[in-house]
Amino acid sequence: MELDAFLNFTVAELLKSNGYKKHPFRLCTFASLDEYPSIRTVVKRKTIDKEENLFYTDIRSAKVKQLRKNPHCTLHFYHPKKRLQVIIQARAQILTEGALFEHHKQIALLNPQDYSTALAPGSKVDQKSFEIGDEENFCLIKCVSESIEILMLDRPQHLRAKFERADDWKGSWLVP
């Protein structure tokens, strides 16, 4: 496989997961920076070519606080059947207005309990149930890709490559 085909194949898998809830790339690990590396699972809502990935969250969450301090973030995807790992370094934008935000808010608030807990996510409470408040705290996170690193463990040869925006996405093979 050539370099550009390797990137296209990977982006095609990410795009496939936009419309298919069971695709392994629907979930990813999202990392932001704090005193320790801060990671969690999120639902990847939309991939826009190699350029952007979107997910939803609560504006009061720790990740949003971290991104306000430092927008650098990393998304990690893994496809077990294809033994394909994708690591996207990105800059996060926290969207709380505009057409894209309004479009996704309508979808997100189909489940009105989400993003509406009375207390902020991660608050300590005495019981496992939680109250729903009057405000909704939905926000859209847009991750603008800076680099995409792909590793596929395959036979007869493992493949690893990194593509960078700064290099016009030309990319280069890496030792696996």
Ligand SMILES: Cc1cc2nc3c(=O)[nH]c(=O)nc-3n(C[C@H](O)[C@H](O)[C@H](O)COP(=O)(O)O)c2cc1C
């Ligand atoms: C399967 C699964 C999907 C999740 N999807 C999201 C999501 O789309 N957005 C989100 O903010 N949190 C999601 N979470 C919860 C996060 O993993 C995390 O616990 C929460 O966002 C608080 O993270 P923070 O305190 O580091 O900001 C999901 C958790 C699981 C297990």
